[in-house]
Amino acid sequence: MTNSHTNSLQLRIGIVGLGNAGSALLPSIAKHPNVRVTAASGRNKERLEKFARDYQAEYHLSVEDLCRSEQVDAVYIASPTELHVKHVQIATHYKKHIIVEKPLAVSVEEADMLIQAADRAGIHLIVGHSFSFEPPIRKIREIINEGTLGNVKMINNWYFNDWMYRFRTPEELDTALGGGVTYRQGSHQFDIIRYIGGGMLRSVRAMTGRWDESRPTEGAHAAFLEFENGTVATAVYNGYDHFLTTELTFGIGEGGPSKRAQGYAASRKAIQQLKNSDEERELKSQKGYGGNQSKNYSEEKHHQPFFGLTVVSCERGDIRQSPNGLYVYGENEKYEIQLPNETGRDVMVAELYEAVVHGKPPIHDGRWGKANLEVCQAVLESARERKEIYLSHQVAVDSSERKVSK
Template sequence: MMNYNSLQLRIGIIGLGNAGSALLPSIAKHENVIVTAASGRNKERLEKFAHDYNADYHLSVEDLCRSEQVDAVYIASPTELHVEHVQIATHFKKHIIVEKPLAVSVEEADLLIHAAERAGIHLIVGHSFSFEPPIRKMREMIEEETLGKVRMINNWYFNDWMYRPRTPEELDTLLGGGVTYRQGSHQFDIIRYIGGGMLRSVRAMTGRWDELRPTEGAHAAFLEFEDGTAATAVYNGYDHFLTTELTFGIGEGGPSIKPKGYAASRKAIQKLKNSDEERTLKSQKGYGGNQSKNYFEEKHHQPFFGLTVVSCERGDIRQSPNGLFVYGEDEKYEIQLPNVTGRDVMIAELYDAVVLGKPPVHDGRWGKANLEVCQAVLESARERKEIYLSHQVAADPSLRRVSK
């Protein structure tokens, strides 16, 4: 068990793909958090990780969660395995960060929330982009009414998501695949966090425009908050127009994107012979793979999850490479923000919850509320009608006791 007197939190990582690897620098930055173990399917990758970090490795999630060298786990396994892996972690009373989306249905989300409550552990959902400094600063400015009351929030993202290497499960909506579950969960998280959390309804359409990639590759959603604030979430992952043209050439993690040629991702995928080749290519992007990123050396601007523009009564706000541009009534000015990543703040939120007892923003109920929006977008598109929401919670944890 954790020695709370030492103030050190020991994390085990479940899944050493892109997400699991990307968290390692943020763990290293926190003076009181260390990584002590990992589990996964690739033994060679696990052995390299164990050597690099002087850590343990396990071939099963159960063995990792049983370890007395682990206080909390980061579940970066595929979405369809989240329910199983969260339940194992709660059984062994390990605190949890689980990648988004929390599950594939609100019923599954409830199951996991209640399991965490019974175990007396913290469950945080890793919607890392609302942890980013520009998004948190937008929320702060809205709370302070720097430009008056917020009236409209827009996030538009055009990219190549559908043609990055994918497993078959990532292209199966029933297993939580497609852009609405996998990427909409980020969009709705950003919009809900900026606007205070309490959405009222959703009207949306989705698009499946490539029969060889049989899941949602695009959506357009109109979201209305309880207070009347309007929002739009537009996503197109079909690798034509890219919003990096509008975001200073800066992408999700904050690096400058080097042009690879028009539709390079789509053309590369079309050259593969079958899904096995694609699965192999995706695996090479995980820890120690020959196409893996070096997240420790990557240089960052502020990260851009597409184009986010917030309109208030007396001005607009959008991101700049180093913070925010504010378009006020009399002048345009820039706010410089600290160069930290959302994952840094996510690790701090887990630590503060476990060690300092500070209620997390991104708890299980917050993750459930984002999942409800994902499902509502799919339902609205299918039924061609407005869907009213019933599981939304406030961005301020202290207000959740009165949230519906």
């Protein structure tokens, strides 16, 4: 805890960046009885002023001014990936607790630097891999731990969508700056797989694809992952807007119904109509807080979200998601488990609160984030070198078992 205010069991959060991610967290902060948003920073003064009116909060045009504020105990860093290192360093300098969007950084060396800075400052650093916070993924892990289906043997996550043709900034299409599906979406995919499997991956063999010269980054990958205990996993991602896995997941994606209702390849066709990258950047900005195309995240969820098709095989049964929970395929029967209608972001806010106020070690800490980043890098390296890559920075899900893999 950084000041006397957190001793009163209240936590005040400042938002760095009011784009899609920053806006999406606001309803989850509002739901928590002991957490509130008190400030935001960004580059668009008009939208910051609207935010300040809507939330009776401060606004700042610089991250440093936000972190300097005495009205802020913790920050949610939802700025572009290439700015994560700088912004985390500023937050640690002012001893603010942190949730930082995935990926934590673009290299393991940068991640180590940020983890060490947080340790020196005595603050909690959580990486926002929100999809492993979702109720179905956590429940799968719980079923595995109960042992009724035996040990987990195989985990598969396959996701086909339109990621490459959603409105993007040039930085999001630059692998060196953390762009492309392997860094941006593999971070979620590998996080889900590692969480279900216990965390300790041994090696990666993968291939990646750059199939559209106008979008010069990885738009697809296929990875074979092996855990230390012999459990295996596949991670397949294709963001080129042809087949969508929502056809296999009841028409439900990450945030609701399939976009196919807008017409086949709607995102790809919309991108082809744009004049230049400046027009695309402006359209992307309109999806942020107060923009013409911003979402109402508080009304978004009607079913459990699907990050692609996830199928988990244990010794005595299989598990996959249903619209409202899980289908379990046991030895003698198939049954459904209904799950609470909460979001992964709700749980992420709660994990930060429990860490800061009650001292409960978070699962998704900096070392967990570094381990996921290592997998992203290993996928890219394996594809480039066409060989298996062995991992050395993996950590267990259970914080009491945390140790670096050999």
